[in-house]
Amino acid sequence: xxxxxxxxxxxxxxxxxxxxxxxxxxxxxxxxxxxxxxxxxxxxxxxxxxxxxxxxxxxxxxxxxxxxxxxxxxxxxxxxxxxxxxxxxxxxxxxxxxxxxxxxxxxxxxxxxxxxxxxxxxxxxxxxxxxxxxxxxxxxxxxxxxxxxxxxxxxxxxx
Numbered sequence: 001x002x003x004x005x006x007x008x009x010x011x012x013x014x015x016x017x018x019x020x021x022x023x024x025x026x027x028x029x030x031x032x033x034x035x036x037x038x039x040x041x042x043x044x045x046x047x048x049x050x051x052x053x054x055x056x057x058x059x060x061x062x063x064x065x066x067x068x069x070x071x072x073x074x075x076x077x078x079x080x081x082x083x084x085x086x087x088x089x090x091x092x093x094x095x096x097x098x099x100x101x102x103x104x105x106x107x108x109x110x111x112x113x114x115x116x117x118x119x120x121x122x123x124x125x126x127x128x129x130x131x132x133x134x135x136x137x138x139x140x141x142x143x144x145x146x147x148x149x150x151x152x153x154x155x156x157x158x159x
Contacts, residue, residue, distance in 0.1 A: 004075070010082045017088075035118070043117035044095075050114040051102060057110065061102040068098045096128055103129035
């Protein structure tokens with residue numbers, strides 16, 4: 001087999017495991033957790049894009065995010081993805097370390113402002129970056145601020 005066939009197999013296995021976790025949560029009656037897990041990766045992609053576009057994020061953090069995106073897009077990893085568990089685990093650890101560094105540099109306000117997902121996922125990221133979600137955190141007490149690219153700041157344009 002060629003390297004790209006192994007890459008496709010690894011991607012398929014990863015997607016199947018991800019879907020299995022979501023299915024188990026649905027079967028267990030935890031639909032809200034399943035929805036949060038299913039949307040976590042897309043929410044992280046939106047978070048990365050928003051952090052890269054924000055002028056308040058330090059240049060070093062933007063460089064780390066860009067390097068992370070490049071690393072994840074490369075077919076070559078520290079541990080090849082076709083090795084079960086360890087192949088995906090190295091990617092997850094690198095993502096967690098970079099996110100922790102970037103979020104600590106930007107502060108919790110940026111995370112709460114840019115996170116598009118549910119509060120349960122926001123709490124998980126807050127714990128990753130800062131150790132634990134403080135009781136007064138917006139992640140615990142209210143919905144995160146949502147960005148609406150179509151809004152122009154005038155309430156007449158909102159429905």
